[in-house]
Amino acid sequence: MAAQAGSLVAAVLAHSGRLDKEHLGARVGRLSRRVEELKGEVCTMINKKYSEFLPSMQSAEDLVAQVERLSNNIDLLKAGIENEVQRDLNVAVAEFTELKQQLERDTLVLSVLRKLQEFDTTIKECNSALQEKQYVAAAQQLEKARSSLRSLESRRGFELKILKALGTELTVQTQNMIYHLGEEWQKLIVWKLPPSKGSSSLEAVVLSELHLHTVPPQDEDAAVPPVAAVLQALAVLGELHSKLKDFGRLLLQYILKPLISHPSLEPVPEEQPDVFILRFRSQELALDESSPMEVFEKIKLVFEVLHRYLLSVPLEQPGEGRVTLAELLGELIWEELSDCLIHNCLVNSIPTNSSKLDQYKEVIESTEEFEKALKKMQFLKEDTTALLKYACNVDSHFANKKCQDVIMAARNLMTSEIHNTVKITPDSSIALPELPDPGSGDHVKLPRACSLVPNGTVSVGSESRLSPLTLCLPCCRISSSVQQLVELAYHTLLEATASTDLCCVQLFDCVRNIFQLFYEVVPTYHRENLQKLPQLAAIHHNNCMYIAHHLLTLGHQFRYRSTSVLSNGAATFVDLVPAFRRLGMECFLAQMRVQKGEILERLSSARNFSNMDDEENYCAANKAIKQVLHQLRRLGMVWQDVLPVNVYCKAMGALLNTALAEIVTRIAALEDISAEDADRLYSLCRIMxxxxxxxxxxxxxxxxxxxYQEEVPVYVQKWMTFKELMIILQANLQEIVDQWADGKGPLAEEFSAAEVKSLIRALFQNTERRAAALAKIK
Known part of the structure; x- marks a missing residue:
């Protein structure tokens, strides 16, 4: 067949002058038919081998040789035709173009056949390399076969059945190789984990071990493939990422995170002739928390041994060039590892007191050294500094941690019981920090309430001095939790003045937040008790006044510490004072309204104080009066020693006044009062x-x-009115007229002329004497 094709080409090239188009066409036709036959033979052979699995009828090598020779003949014929067409283009453009297209189609078919031959060869070589455990070569051949198949799939009009068979064969070979590599990976890296997987308890973690069979074997005849070959083959197949991801997950879960979480845990590396083992030991006498320096050393030790026996392997990654296993693992686990180091190690090491901030430099240096060591092992890239950034930003973290602790402490105080109280007196001392004297620069202990008066008295001129109690709170009881809250505010501000400017501002804002939180939380959290229990309402009133009192001067006291940003005078709490005073007053006034309502309700059962000669009516009125007095006595007991004296007297005076005003109004409204009624009404009034x-x-x-009992008229507005009413109930007409004294007497100060006339008409019968008396009341 090859000889025939050669003579055909020679005859074509030897022809001179005008070509015999019919002769050439016949020869090209024969060549095309031969190509089709050859195509059929190749396809049948491929089908039999990959699809039908039948023994081939002809050796594939002979077929390949024939394809090569035929391909060469076609190239020669194609060149000859192109030369003839160039010489005689005007004569036979259409005929020669058709012949050329026919040849191009034949060339395309032959290129497909060549790709089929390449696929077959690479699969064979892959199998032989895999049998010899040459994993990298096998993986590369497999990728070449994949490339050949992709090229075939891009051709249009090719037999789909063959492609499907080839694709199946490639998948089978790939999975076979991945299985073999997985087996080798499991031999190289062996995890011995505790029985209860996922357990992070110390007892379970101590049982974890990592065995690396990556130590070069001392016996050179041992058929253990080098770790680099297995890893490189996995990289070529694109399977290394998933293997490393699983390894990194186990490394974090059973080695790295436990070392961070359990201070008593120590890594114990052990090298044997053909294996390296990493296990743990638990110290019995260990601290509750490890310092970051200790944790970094443990983690560094683990990475050093991993780097020596595994992570230093260089690999060729598609699209990335040459990288080490350490770089690939670092990209997978560093973010989670650094988060764990920050939240379980560095956060706990942030000091809670500004005086210890200087000691934290050791932690920053240790963090820097730790990152340098990991970069040297190529586990970290040069630009990775999340851990170091966190450690260096210690001022901000200190402020955040301090603020969080302060707010949590404040919240606990606000939600604690209100009724646990302490007595506040002008001379009582408070555990406030030492603050500078604005005048002398000295540090003095300030009295509890006397914030503005550093030395006890204030000079107001050459001859006189204000009392030491001028700016002090009156004696009262406040919740011990509120006293602690104010102390917390003072100590936090003192901490602020000793900190950096950024930290100082954060802590100042935190103190403001404490008070704003109190304003929002306490009335809501304790609402039910504040409404129901008069004593708690009084204590809450005092609490608010106590806080407002300190807020007046709280900012100014720290102004004189010149190193602080608070010294410019902008740090003030004065704007919160009206809100706190209003908060205390509104709560207490709401309780007063409740108590007034109860007094009026009790007096409403007195049957308007009419027809007192009826025993039943008298008993009802007497009972109402007794109930009102009992209510007032009970209130007096719960408010006694709690409210400041002046507030107590005003409150009790207002409530007693409500009762007296109601009795006066009811009696003055009566139209008929008999002598017996008047006596009984007088006796009831005398009880009050x-x-x-x-x-x-x-x-x-x-x-x-x-x-204070002698000063009742000062606090009870209707006291004298009530007494004048009692005089009227017992007096005769002349005595009433004398008490009126032409509108200038004591009676005229308490009652209007119309009210007095109404009472006279109710008490006395219509006589000339009554008419005369009424005439004088004007």
């Missing part, structure tokens, strides 16, 4: 006058309360 002042007991010392 005798027992009412007894509710004024703001102090525990009984004898000291007498002064």
């Amino acid at each position: 006058v005798e027992e009412g002042p007894q509710v004024f007991t703001p102090l525990l010392e009984e004898d000291k309360n007498k002064k």
Whole structure:
């Protein structure tokens, strides 16, 4: 067949002058038919081998040789035809073009056949390399076969059945090789994990071991493939990433994270002739927390041994060039490892006191050394400094941690019980930090409430001095939690003035946040108790006034520490003072409204104080009066020694006044009061006058309360009105007229003319004397 093709080409090239188109066409036709036959033979052979798995009828090598010879003949014929066409283009453009296209089609078919031959060869070589454990060569041949198949798939009009068979063969070979490489990987890297997988307890972690069979064998005849070959073959097949990802996950879970979380854990490396083992040991006497320096040393030790026996292997990565295994592993696990180091190690080492910030430089240096060591092993790239950035930003982290601790402490104080109280007196001392005297620059202990008066008194001229108590809170009881809250604010501000400017501002804002949090949280959290329990309402009132008192001067006290950004005077809390005063007053006034409502409700059962000669009516009114006095006594007991004296007296005075005003209004509205009614009404009023002042007991010392009981008219607006009403109930017409004294007497100061006339009409019968008396009331 080859000889025939050669003579055909020779005859074509030897022809001179005009070509015999019919003769040439016949020869090209025969050549095309032969190509088709050859195509059929190759396809049948491939089909039989890869699809039908039948023994081939003719040796593939002979077929390949024939394809080569035929291909060469076609190249010669193609060149000859092109030369003839160039010489005689005007004569036979159409005929020669058709012949050329026919030849090009034949060439395309032959190129496909060549690719089929390449695929077959690479699969054979891959199998033989795999049998000899030459994994890199086998993987490269497999990738060549894949490339040949991709090239075939890009041809249009080719037999789909063959391509499908080739694709199946390639998949089978690939999976076979991945399986073999996986087996080798498992032999090289062996994990011995605790029975309960996923457990992070110390007992379970101590049982974990990593065995690396990557130590070069001492017996040179041992058929252990070098670790580089297995890794490079996995890289060629694109399987290295998933293997490394699994390895990194186990490394984090069973080695690196436990070393960070458990201070007592220590890595114990052990090298044997053909294996390297990494296991753990637990120290019995260990601290609750490891210092970052200790943790870094342990982690560094693990990476050093891994680098020596595994991670230093260089690889050729497609598209990335030459990289080490350490770089690839670093990209996979460094982010999670650095997060764990930050949150479980560095966060705990941030100092909670600014005086210890200088000691933290050791941690920063240790972090820098740790990162340098990892970069030297190529585990880290040069630009990776997340860990170091965190460590260097210690001022901000200190402020954040301090603020978080302060807010948590404040929140716990705000949600604690209000009724645990402490007594505040002008001369009581508070555990406040030492602050400078604005005048002398000396440091003095400030009294509890006397914030503006550093030396106890303030000079107001050459001859006189203000009392030391001028700017002090009056004696009262506040919640111990609120006292601790104010102390917390002072100490936090003192910490702020000793810190950097950034930290100082953060801590100052934190103190403001404490008070704003109190304003929002306490009334809501304790709402039910503040509404129901008068004592808690009073304590809350005092708490708010105590905080407002300190807020007046809290910012100014720290202004004189000149190193601080607070010294410019912008740091103030004065703007919060009105809100806190309002908060305390609104709560107490709401309780007062509740108590007033209860007093009026009790008096409403007195049947308007009418027809007192009826025993049942008298008993109802008497009971109402007694209930009101009992309510006032009970309130006096729960507010006694809690409210400041002046607030207590005003509050009790307002409530007693409510009762007296209601009684006066009801009696003055009566249209008919008999003599017996008047006597009984007088006796009821006398109970109020005798027992009412007894509710004024703001102090525990009984004898000291007498002064406040004598000053009842000062606090009870209707006291004299009530007394004048009692006089009217017992007086005759002339006495009433004398009390009026032409509108200038004591009666005229308490009642209007219309009210007095109404009472006279109710008390006395219509006589000339009554008419005369009424005429004088004007």
